[in-house]
Amino acid sequence: MRNLLARRHDDTESAAEDATTRESVINPRAADDQTTTHRIPTRHRATATVTEPASDTTVEVERPRWAHVSAMATLSLIIGVVAVAAALTGLMAAEAIVLGVIGGAIAAGGLVGASRRGVTGHSLALLGLIASLGAILLGVLAIGSDLSWLDSKTDEVGRLHSWLLTQLPWLKHW
Known part of the structure; x- marks a missing residue:
């Protein structure tokens, strides 16, 4: 039973590390205050880039596909x-x-x-x-x-x- 709990603890630590790594991959310019690009994950393939003039951030939004x-x-x-x-x-x-x-x-x-x-x-x-x-x-x-x-x-x-x-x-x- 102890091994199962230890493995669960290890899994949560690795999940937190994966989230940090994933954020750095998704947002490589996070340290740069000039422009920040965010990619919002969705199931759709079509993408569009939106720039917000007030905060100078560029957000890449995926447009929904209509069935x-x-x-x-x-x-x-x-x-x-x-x-x-x-x-x-x-x-x-x-x-x-x-x-x-x-x-x-x-x-x-x-x-x-x-x-x-x-x-x-x-x-x-x-x-x-x-x-x-x-x-x-x-x-x-x-x-x-x-x-x-x-x-x-x-x-x-x-x-x-x-x-x-x-x-x-x-x-x-x-």
Whole structure:
């Protein structure tokens, strides 16, 4: 147990020495009162030098890099949601299957695009892929008449509209 405590004590002394050495490496002109350069460590690579006129210090600041969302991931989510809506109409089940296949292919491209550095959108692409697969499944079930409430020969939107008008009669005026 004593060895572990002694090693911990040695580690803290070496850490303090490393911090002093690191400061002299980062700030080699610390003894010079004319100009002092500080490097602020961050994860980003782009740098800029800022000079403060009041104190005559030059500070090297690293600018943040902006991440952007993959356009293909966003497009895949939009197409997937439209495909699900088309599948739920019943009449557009075949179009929903086609849109689902296209949305799935675009979602795969969105996942590849989102894996690059500085590009986000993994969750959008995954949601687009799930929506596209759901639209394909609903479209196949609607065409095969496997669901009693969803059929490619009935107009579900018209049925919903007429049900809403019977339940809420004030909608007839709109």
